[in-house]
Amino acid sequence: MNLTLEQAVERLAYWQGVLRLLDWKIQVQILPRYLIGDRVGATEWNDLRDARISLLHWEELNPSALENTDMEITLVHELLHLRFRDSVKGLIPDDSLHHDALEAAIEAVAQALVEMDRERGKLYEQTREFETDWLDRARDPDFQ
Numbered sequence: 001m002n003l004t005l006e007q008a009v010e011r012l013a014y015w016q017g018v019l020r021l022l023d024w025k026i027q028v029q030i031l032p033r034y035l036i037g038d039r040v041g042a043t044e045w046n047d048l049r050d051a052r053i054s055l056l057h058w059e060e061l062n063p064s065a066l067e068n069t070d071m072e073i074t075l076v077h078e079l080l081h082l083r084f085r086d087s088v089k090g091l092i093p094d095d096s097l098h099h100d101a102l103e104a105a106i107e108a109v110a111q112a113l114v115e116m117d118r119e120r121g122k123l124y125e126q127t128r129e130f131e132t133d134w135l136d137r138a139r140d141p142d143f144q
Helices: 005-018 071-088 097-139
Strands: 025-031 041-045 050-056
Touching: 005 025, 005 071, 025 071, 041 071, 050 071, 071 097
Parallel strands: 025 050
Antiparallel strands: 041 050
């Protein structure tokens, strides 16, 4: 899913609540590749629970390079780093196989969370459409 900055801010607020990160002051920005490097997302934080999440601009995402091209999944991935930061802080060096495994696990959880949230949204919309349709028919004098 491509996100504008406004949409990214909205999704950030939503996922901050879902992931119980409301005690963090988090900003999100969308950057070109030359400012973010070879990643699709990055997070900087401090001990005061201030954080800045950078997302690669959607026009520069490259699906043929096996990059995650869903900016919402990247946003949730970066938020999960904040969620788990105290659990792994200093335990796993960035250049280790354990770090690669942690990244893969965080990515899998981020994908699952976003996909489940989207399915729930579809189910909600289908239910609302059914209710609206049923109420319209029930108001029809010829409905039996």
